[in-house]
Amino acid sequence: MDLPVEPEPDNAGGGMKAYEKVILQRDGFFLLQDEVILMKRYGIYFFILAISLTALIGCSRGCKPEDTTIVNVMTHDSFSISEGVIAEFEKKNNVNIRFIKSGDAGAALNQAILSKENPLADIFYGVDNTFMSRALKAGIFETYDSPMLNSVDDRFKLDPEHRLLPVDYSDICLNYDKAWFRDKGIKPPENLEDLIKPEYKGLSVVENPATSSPGLGFLLATIGHFGSEHYLDYWKKLKNNDVLVTDGWEDAYWGQFSAASKGIRPIVVSYASSPPAEVHFSQKPLDEAPTAAVTGPGTSFRQIEFAGILKGCENPEIARNLMDFMLDKTFQEDIPLQMFVFPVNRQAQLPAVFSKHAKLADQPVKVSPEDIAKNREKWIEAWTINVLR
């Protein structure tokens, strides 16, 4: 009640209306006097309204298509590429590329499948070999036998009809904290069997294959290595050896892994290219990665990522150009430092931090996409029952 309220009798018919006076007298406090105060009070709401409208108009302007064609690329949240590389393609073809991120790899693919009658984009980037069959079965991709495929090894070409073209790959494997093993004087793990030894009790953290793609990759590595009859025995032993399961890579790496967090577990399921990422994203230049990847024979699963042109897209012509461009040297050489995966183009040069600190898996475990498609649900279900419940 900071405003002085002085109801004068002769003012009753002017500034104040009768009912206001009644309320005022009854409770003895001030309500509203006149429209000026009304504006003063609610002005702030109009102000907020005005600002947000301006903001909305502003951004819808900013995102408004210009005269050039827009090529849409649908992808998952982890996708990244250099500005310069995209600008090069945009300039040469006089187009604008717009990236549409649609959640994690699974969510993005499902959205592409759901929108197949009326595709959201021209190209989809980021179907891996574990999701490949789902994508092909849904029939959302168009065949494109890109001339650039000549520079790609046949082992990456899992779709003989070239609906899905390989773009990058990486190995899902164990990573360990070098300092931890040095300090404790324990030998770092070399293979999957090491993890079930008594001296490794309580040291490892893995991801849930039902919710995480490195988790699924690691499960597939164990299935490929031990066979589909025996992998569960391995997991039971692993469970008895106090393995920790998290739902996602973020929690495993940033929450539990001793080299990257306040966690206490020195072994984590990650990628063979995680150690170079540790070097690249270190605060001070490092000569040696603080972590190492276990890449011996039969220890890792190779994840190959594919891209494809969506059936019924708006700009198939430019989409094919863009597909070629994605397989070409410029784009391929940009991949490692943006996404920390390896390029499939054999002419692409690896950056120094990769050639120095990254290892490729020696004889990764093989599980065919057909097998994965057929058994995926069954394997995950069996794993869940045996390891989690």
Place this chain on the structure above:
Amino acid sequence: MKTIKNRYTIIIAGVPLTFLALFYFYPLIKIFTLSLIPDHALDLREFGKLISTPYYIRTLWFTTWQAAVSTVLTLIIALPGAYIFARYRFPGKNILQSFTAIPFVLPSVVVAAAFHALLGPRGILNTWLMNDFAFAAPPIQLDHTIWFILMAHVFYNYTVVLRIVGSAWSRLQPGLTEAAHMLGASPWKAFWKITFPLLFPSISAASLLVFIFCFSSFGVILILGGPRYATIEVEIYRQAVHIFNLPMAAALSLIQIFFTFAFMWVYTTLQRKTSVALYPESRRATQKTPVRLRERIIVWGNVLVMVLMLGGPLASLVIQSFRAPDGFSLVFYRAIFENRAQSIFYIPPVEAIAYSVGFALAALVMSLIIGGCAATFIVRGGKRITSLFDPIFMLPLATSAVTLGFGYIIALDRPPLNLRTSIILIPLAHTLVAYPFVVRSILPALRSIPENLRESAAMLGASSLQVWMKVVMPIVRRSMIVGAVFAFTVSIGEFGATVFVARPQTPTMPLAIYRFLGQPGVMNYGQAMAMSTLLMLVTAVGFLFLEKIRITSEGEF
């Protein structure tokens, strides 16, 4: 006096119902149709599987009980806080109040990091206990336990109870309890017989929000609870995204919606019976400075609880954003301002703040309009309208984000509603989750307005617009601001709905945090912490601004 002015009712009911029809029911019905009636024949096999599998029954049971326990715990811890906020004036009150809502905006990965830094096996508390009390192993082991989930739920929801109950409590005339004291009632009896029944509408409103929030909990369960715990929401995500079993996801979503509706229905029935109209009291008359020792202990004791429980984890985040491997440093803050990787997805902090705040303001305005209309409609309508529409208005808060996101993909794909990749869809989706908070915040206040206050105004010649502006508005304004704060918070934290909405480059702050946490390396972690700190700062400034509106306005209730 029951003269329903049809024109107004149509507008007031039309706004929220149109919004819900377009952006909630239409996409949802589309995705359910696609999932459950694939070839023009209803396929209910998944429902059968659902009912006959013990796992799903257990999941439903777990979802319900953890939400109930979380709600009770939050009430126990937050009600004393609401009391001191309602009844006392003390230095730093406004800052403290805005700070209690900060947890709400933090992504659950970041909250997990904060708790780990504080209570993890190598966290501050365990290290101290191990060093000073010679424990051989870390004595506090919370990771992947139910305690961690409950703690995080209290951490997130404290502010909901504090604000909604606090604002109602401050409208309550202290004279009522004083009279009871005078007539010989003990303070405890006065609370149970007078204060509690009068506060019940707002306590139940806050409990309902907390309950629904925990019932559909996703990130907290997934990250803090680990894979052994699953709520229905988590199971829907697994089914829809990883197994791509849409019929099962749809069946689970329907179960989730059904249960929310049932809880809501029970709640509204209760609510109708307990609501009491009272002349609201001005804040000036209800608050005092703590003088006596006992009062001081109560006030400062509660402040201490808030600072420790909410401030501890938040402070540990801030500390981590400044702590480089070789000591205190601003290196992470400098790094977020430069695009070292030359990535096209680099998010400049200023732009991230602009987008986040822009979306939040848009969502705030839309939520106030839609929530305000919805609440007015509920209050004005008869019993039948209330018991049907009140639950319906709450449904979006408890609907699986992934289901709705998939629904948008197939429903909003043609003009005039070709919004699938439009930037407008983001504040719309935020509004859908935010406006129920507005409804719940202002409903108790609206209901508490005695009918004769309006009637006398109308009798003395005020038009219904004037009644609204000059009688209703001043009384509910504080509750509206509470609702506005929630709407702002829900949007700036990208809580829920938008995670599964396909979107072009709309660099908000939470997205920037997720981007950093996607790759290994010290710099990524540090930048995520720096960005989180920035998010907290922007949120706090936003709150202070919203609170400011309230302090400068006079004659407030």
